[in-house]
Amino acid sequence: MPLLDHLGELRRRLTIVIVTIIVATVVFYFAAPTVIDVLTDPIAPFVDGEFYVMSALGGFSLRFSIALKTACVVCVPMILWQILGFFLPALKPNERKWVVPTLFIATALFFVGAVFCYFFIVPPGFEWLINETNSIATAFADLENYLNIEVLLMIGFGVAFELPLFVFYLAVFHIVPYVTFRAAWRYIYVAMAVIAATVTPDANPVTMIFMYAVLLSLYELSLFVTRFVIIAREGKAGLKGSRVGFFSDEDDEE
Template identity: 30%
Template sequence: MSSSDPERPDELEGTEQPFVSHLVELRDRLIRAIAAVAVCFAVLALWPGPSAMYDLLAAPMVSHLPAGSTMIATNVISPFVVPLKITLLAAFLVALPVVLYQVWAFVAPGLYSHEKRLVLPLVVSSTLLFFLGVAFCYFFVFGQVFKFIQSFAPKSVTAAPDIEAYLGFVLTMFIAFGAAFEVPVVVVVLARMGLVSIEKLQAFRGYFIVLAFVIAAIITPPDVVSQLALAIPMCLLYELGIVAARMFIKHTRAPDDASEKTPAA
């Protein structure tokens, strides 16, 4: 039976709320999300503290500096502001599951059951993939990149990176790798919305490989290590996205679409 059948009740019928109620709920959800970030910031500010948070972030760079070299601050307030920025960023990442849950709780009442089966896994998987991209960048890419760069540094030059410049570099790399690891989610969404078929995604494989290396060359520093570290995972994740798209299309089909596939008794 099709969902357009007048005898079949709409599962969202009667769930409509006044516009003011939506605004009130949106306000409450925003307050809870901000409160979660604030609590995480307060906890991280107390332990391990902003200074320790920066030391942890700078560890991959410091470990590859020449003996006796340290990072410097060219701005008077940088030693105070930069660690606070890093603590706030870490607090947001820690509270991200709560923030995304508030987003999900706000939009879920307006979704059909088959749409919920699509959105919730995408929210969870996109969060995990972003964290995975950031972790991959921090634990693997940074060490290899800084080692590669320092190997080319002239002996007459003493490396002493500025802490603000380092923070900007780290944020750029985190966003680049976090976004790159979202490739499977983008592929699934495009395929599920019917914008691109699985066959076209497979045919586009060769072009995507070239596109991945072009993006890596633009975003990452001009070294082979970081470019390969970004482009290769993107290509592998593209293949993973094609496989995931097949599964999502099969298991998140609307009831009327599913009924069309089922022969009448």
């Protein structure tokens, strides 16, 4: 396709994404009270169920903010599909069969990460933060502030759970050989510590430690699966990236 046609296709897909998110935001604006009840449930025990809105416009801005963030999260499958769909024409037929599994796995990993954060990260994280505040003053539960931190944490963990897919494709396509990931493990571990400290919005050591532990676990799990797949497909020589690519000539013929 000529460049202008590519730009037209990109504009069409961006329009679909934006319009879908706007419609979803309107829907979730009216459902915001229910969504807020769900989000505050793991935090409420630590503030005796008392939350406060600090300004006259606070209720409107909070509902709109929660509606927009919820719409973006719910629309993740559609957003990923539009991204993959834009690059689909550039793929070979044997590569296109990976698009649907990739979409499914990426979506599942994102929501698993968000749910994991909701149940296992938010309660201890907020308990630590509120206890720290109560040790020197009375914690005043600003609802907007608390929910913004919680939602950002859930999105951060959702994105972090995409790490196995990212590492898998880098290795199996030999963009970065498997042996390079293994050889550079010290630098990768340090980089993940920096990422964990950067993406957690509350500067809370509890959530940072949890994030770091999750990143390390996902990284090692992704390398384990990647090693198994490469050896099964290409033999041990594939671990060094000695093959031209993950897909063989037989696949091209298929």
